[in-house]
Amino acid sequence: MVRLVQFCRRFAAFVVLVFFALGAVSIWVAAHRLGVDTNTDNLFASNLPWRQHAMAFDREFPQFNDVLVAVVRGATPEESDETAAQLAKAMAADKQHFRDVSRPDADPFFRQEGLLLLDPDDLSKLLTSLMNAQPLLGPLAADPSARGLLNGVSLMAAGVRIQHADLSPYKPALDQLRQVLNNAADGHPTPLSWQNLLGSDVTQQPDNVRLVLTHPVLEEGSLQPGRAATKALERIRDTLPDAKSGRVRIDYTGSVALADVQFGALTKGIVASTVVSLLLLALWLYLAMHSLRRIIPILLTLLVGFALTIGFAALAVGTLNVISVAFAVLFVGLAVDFGIQFAVRLREMRMIHPEIDVALAEGARVSGSQIAVAAAATACGFLAFSPTSFVGVAELGTIAGVGMGIALVCTLTLLPALLSLLKPARQSKELSLPFGPRLDAALHHRHKPVLIVFAMLGVIGLVAAVRMPFDANPLNTQDPHSEPMRTLRSMADNPITNPFNINIMVPTLERARALTDQLSKLPEVSSVISAATFVPADQQASLDQLDQAQVLMLPSLDVDPSAPPLTAAALRSAIADTHDAIVDANAQMPADSPLRSIDAALQRLAKAPDDRLLAMNEAVSRFLPAQLASLRDALNAKAVTLATLPESIKRDWVSPNGQVRIQVSPTVNEQDTAGLRRFVEAVQRIAPDAGGPAVTTIASADTIMRAFKQAAVLATIAIAIVLLLVIRRLQDAGIVLLTLGMSALLTALFARLLGMAVNYANIIALPLLLGVGVSFNVYFVMNWRAGMRRFVSSASARAVLFSALTTGTAFGSLALSHDLGMASMGRMLLVSLVAVLLATFVFLPALLYAIKPPVQVSGTGH
Secondary structure (H helix, E strand, C coil): CHHHHHHHHHCHHHHHHHHHHHHHHHHHHHHHHCEECCCHHHHCCCCCHHHHHHHHHHHHCHHHCCCEEEEEEECCHHHHHHHHHHHHHHHHHCCCCEEEEECHHHCHHHHHHHHHHCCHHHHHHHHHHHHHCHHHHHHHHHCCCHHHHHHHHHHHHHHHHHHCCCCHHHHHHHHHHHHHHHHHHCCCCCCCCHHHHHCCHHHCCHHHEEEEEEEECCCCCCCCCCHHHHHHHHHHHCCCHHHHHCCEEEEEECHHHHHHHHHHHHHCCHHHHHHHHHHHHHHHHHHHHCCHHHHHHHHHHHHHHHHHHHHHHHHHCCEECCCHHHHHHHHHHHHHHHHHHHHHHHHHHHHHCCCHHHHHHHHHHHHHHHHHHHHHHHHHHHHCCCCCCCHHHHHHHHHHHHHHHHHHHHHHCHHHHHHHHHCCCCCCCCCCCCCHHHHHHHHHHCHHHHHHHHHHHHHHHHHHHHCCCECCCHHHHCCCCCHHHHHHHHCCCCCCCCCCCEEEEECCHHHHHHHHHHHHCCCCEEEEEEHHHHCCCCCHHHHHHHHHHHHHHHHHHCCCCCCCCCCHHHHHHHHHHHHHHHHHCHHHCCCCCHHHHHHHHHHHHHCCCHHHHHHHHHHHHCCHHHHHHHHHHHHCCCCCCCCCCCHHHHHHHECCCCCEEEEEEECHHHCCHHHHHHHHHHHHHHCCCCECHHHHHHHHHHHHHHHHHHHHHHHHHHHHHHHHHHHCCHHHHHHHHHHHHHHHHHHHHHHHHCCCCECCCHHHHHHHHHHHHHHHHHHHHHHHHCCCCCCCCCHHHHHHHHHHHHHHHHHHHHHCCCCHHHHHHHHHHHHHHHHHHHHHHHHHHHHHHHCCCCCCCCCCCC
């Protein structure tokens, strides 16, 4: 190492030019070859069984991938339907942004055969509701207007007067009519929902939700490939009449929108946070060095090392993912430590050797091996993830691990060359930390109580580590306030949009029905849908009910095209007739009869100007013809078979090779990590081959935990081997590993106290903890071996503290990220760093004071 440093000093200009050229080439390579993968599925190895299952399903049902979903919610079902149709039409015309558009809940199949899909009891309930409304249907069909509706109300009043008819079954419908009439009288007409008026709650969707699905045109190479399509959707949304009036709300979600928001969060504010981080980094370096001629070489070395590392990433990996993009922050936070250690040691050596040439050689002699051991141990912590199936962290481990080697080479070559060229002035100021001597003295005299306290903290930390929760839900790393996440959460109880469904493939409809019966009985399951859902097993009973309803109702639904034209005068006449009919029935009506409130609203309308009367008619009759036509179609339902099932439905439920898909949805209570595990285990006890998002969520969590354990074992073994090869003393290597273990236990303790959970992003704190912890501990233990007895007041301690500050600054920029995954990673890394500093500055010195010092083997004894 000394010879290497001396060579770089003698040929400093040549070395600097070579590294700058290599850095420039690396940046060019990265610009042309390094991409970003926005698909979080690729965070895991493709040869895992559950990944194979998921990829096979994606091949059979590609229409479920890369979807943008518009969620339409109207004040009435008809307004939702009308706006969804307008939105779909406008999107379908925009081929620049949307490849295809579909409305799964508006397929003609549901209009024609939808009633057959109801449970027989629900169908009876609906038909009873329609039969109760039949006195209204005849007048409405003869005159589909407000006049016809008022004629129907008059007939109801006559029924009360003559036959003492009970109107309680009509109360919800009449209350809705009264509200519409009052709104019109106030000059704010709102449409009457005939679906609600004539239908039943068994057919209503919560919040009147309608869905518009599209596969957007994705922009290749963009971090937000669906952003242009989403913007186009927003522009169309803003032009639709009912959306502009506020009667209908249109939100969006889907895999494309969620991925765009996540990557948008990654880049949001990145320039500002980078500038702030660099300024803080320069501040810490200045406080540590007090010399620009030392700071500039460290920063240039850091930038060149980063350029070389990103070039390596372009060649070795080619594509970064949502986790491996963090290598940049980790490299800066860790590699700067090597430069600080080297520069602080050089400053210390120049107190003894005024000539910079000699000081560089001596500094390399003392610190070179320490930095090399720290770099090797840190690289082991990262590279331990490389062989795991958690590809996201494996790639990060490979890049960051090799990056530590690159940082070491740059520190021992480029940094000495730059320092030799800039020739920083000699400084003689004491380098120890202000609190160092007092803390050293306290730890020396009270090392036993300190060790007892840490032993107790370690035991508590062990319990915390065992009970550390793991959050497997990837949606919890998304911004909950973003539109796609808000929309998705609001749809969690809808089986169509539930993000944690399970898919099961079976060979026949009969097998699908049998499994549906079994799965529907599970308390963890909210709904089960399959192709068998659209081909009811016992259709004859429902067809018989519909046949009877046809005989009684179809004659009432034939619209009379010869109805006289409607005028304000005709409406006033109809209002007067209805008023007279209600007054005549007054003696037979109960006090709370809805006809009384309708009459009051009609009297207000009778005094209103003509435009309000005509607006009332428009509001009342706007959706009536379509509803009457829909009723006629629904009552003419025909038997359904798998052969007659339309392709638009069949393609989502039957695979190309004839397998029938079953979709199982969890209850809302089963959508956290523990609940999803119960849901998956319950379903897989019945159907072991079940797959889908819920299964992959739990399987990915298990894969991450296996990777965590595997990497922890590999890293510990590799670090132990490195320490034994270099330190060559079992006790000294054991001290480093023991302190490292204490750091890990303190991290678990602090994380639990702060209510933190491990997730797929912040698990990277493990290799970082190992790397930073080992590097800091190695400096202290190797100085101890060299005869040092002042630990916290040493130059190494000062370098470690400022290294921690620079590292903490880098991690802090992650903690402030708008992406919750990155933010959780940053917070966990900061907690880990605090634990490492406590273990290094308090536990390790106390432990070293308690152990008999070794025979001095090398160094100066400072």
